[in-house]
Amino acid sequence: MLPKQYLSPSLYAISELVVNYKVTAVLCSATQPRITNYIYKDLPLKEIIENPLELAQKLKRVRYQNIGGKSNEEIISLLLQHESGLLIVNSRRHAYTLQQELKSRFDNQAVNLFCLSTLIPPIERSKKISAIKEKLQNGERVYVISTQLIEAGVDIDFPIVFRCISGIDSIIQAGGRANREGKHSLGCVYVFESTSESGKTPRSLGNTAKIAKEVIDNLGDRAFELEGIEKYFDILYSSSSENGFLDEKNILDEFELEAKKLNFKTVSDKFKIIDDNSSNIIIPLDEEAKTLVAQLRENTFNRMTIRKLSHYSVSVYSGEFLKLQKENVIENINGSYVLNNLHYYKNDTGLEVFSGENLNAESMFL
Known part of the structure; x- marks a missing residue:
C-alpha cells in the first residue's frame, strides 16, 4: 500500500507517467482504496476484474470476528484453546511480553513456541519460518506470536489468527495467513483491542486503528468486505486530506512548471518511506x-x-x-x-x- 503521507505525490507521479509518457500503470492490492479524487482529472480508470464482489465471494477463505478488549492473559488463554494459532500484534514490546506470558503457561514442556520480530535478524527469521511451516505440515501443535512483519509476503497457513486492532488493510493481510491453502471450510481471524499496557497502540498506528474500530462498529463483519475497505479508506484519506497529511512534506509544492521550479534533489531528500531514526x-x-x-x-x-x-x-x-x-x-x-x-x-x-x-x-x- 502506498504510504498515506506520500499518497498525493505518488499518485501524481503515476498520473504523469500515464498521461505524458504513455505508460500503463496497474495498481494491485488485496485492499484497494478508491483513488479517483487523488489522480489527474479526467484520467481514465479501468477496473480489471469484471465483478469484484462475485470474485471476492468465490475466494472467501476466512471469516472475521471482533472479540473486543482483551488483556495479555486473556488473549493467550484464547489462543491456547486452539491446537495451533498465530497471534499478530503492533509492536515488538507487545510481542515480547506475550511470548513471556505464553512460555510461562508451559513451564518446561516441549511445545513449539515461536516469536517473530525485527529484533531477530533476517537469516534467523527465515530459519524460524521454515521450521514453523515444517511443523505445521507435520500436524504438530504450533503457536506463533509475531509483529506485522509476517503479513508481508510470508507464505504460512494457520487455521486461526488473532489480530490486535490496526488498520482494516492490515487486518485483512493478517487474514491471508489463515486457511491460506483452503484446507478448512473457513478459517477465522479474531480481532481484539489490547487492554494491557504493553499492547497500547503505537502513536503511528493510532488513527488507522481508531478508524478501523469505527468501521467495524458500524458494519460488523462487512467491515472486511469490499464495502468496508472502501469505507475505511474514504474516511482515512478524507480526514488526512483535510489536514494536509496526504502530502505531509509538501512535495508537490516543489514542482511549479510555470516558475521553472523543479526541485528534484529536495524531493529526493524529503521522500523517505522510513524515517532514519x-x-x-x-x-x-x-x-x-x-x-x-x-x-x-x-x-x-x-x-x-x-x-x-x-x-x-x-x-x-x-x-x-x-x-x-x-x-x-x-x-x-x-x-x-x-x-x-x-x-x-x-x-x-x-x-x-x-x-x-x-x-x-x-x-x-x-
Whole structure:
C-alpha cells in the first residue's frame, strides 16, 4: 500500500507517467482504496476484474470476528484453546511480553513456541519460518506470536489468527495467513483491542486503528468486505486530506512548471518511506558472521561483506541504541555497529532491549 503521507505525490507521479509518457500503470492490492479524487482529472480508470464482489465471494477463505478488549492473559488463554494459532500484534514490546506470558503457561514442556520480530535478524527469521511451516505440515501443535512483519509476503497457513486492532488493510493481510491453502471450510481471524499496557497502540498506528474500530462498529463483519475497505479508506484519506497529511512534506509544492521550479534533489531528500531514526546492529551468531566481522575489523571488507552482514543485522531505535551503548555491549567497527556480548541475544526473542526498563511502546514498532 502506498504510504498515506506520500499518497498525493505518488499518485501524481503515476498520473504523469500515464498521461505524458504513455505508460500503463496497474495498481494491485488485496485492499484497494478508491483513488479517483487523488489522480489527474479526467484520467481514465479501468477496473480489471469484471465483478469484484462475485470474485471476492468465490475466494472467501476466512471469516472475521471482533472479540473486543482483551488483556495479555486473556488473549493467550484464547489462543491456547486452539491446537495451533498465530497471534499478530503492533509492536515488538507487545510481542515480547506475550511470548513471556505464553512460555510461562508451559513451564518446561516441549511445545513449539515461536516469536517473530525485527529484533531477530533476517537469516534467523527465515530459519524460524521454515521450521514453523515444517511443523505445521507435520500436524504438530504450533503457536506463533509475531509483529506485522509476517503479513508481508510470508507464505504460512494457520487455521486461526488473532489480530490486535490496526488498520482494516492490515487486518485483512493478517487474514491471508489463515486457511491460506483452503484446507478448512473457513478459517477465522479474531480481532481484539489490547487492554494491557504493553499492547497500547503505537502513536503511528493510532488513527488507522481508531478508524478501523469505527468501521467495524458500524458494519460488523462487512467491515472486511469490499464495502468496508472502501469505507475505511474514504474516511482515512478524507480526514488526512483535510489536514494536509496526504502530502505531509509538501512535495508537490516543489514542482511549479510555470516558475521553472523543479526541485528534484529536495524531493529526493524529503521522500523517505522510513524515517532514519534507527541504527543497525550486527549480531555475529555463527562462524560465517564472525568471519565477516573479522574482515570489518581488519579493514579487508568490501561491498559483498556488507551485503552479507545485512542478513545478520537488526534495526533499533535511538532509545534502544543508547541503552545498549550505555551498557557497553556494542562496538563501532569501521562504521558498523556490532554486538560484542551475545548474552544480549535470545534465540527465542532476539536482541534483548527490554529487560530492566519500561521502554516506550512507540519505539517497539515492528
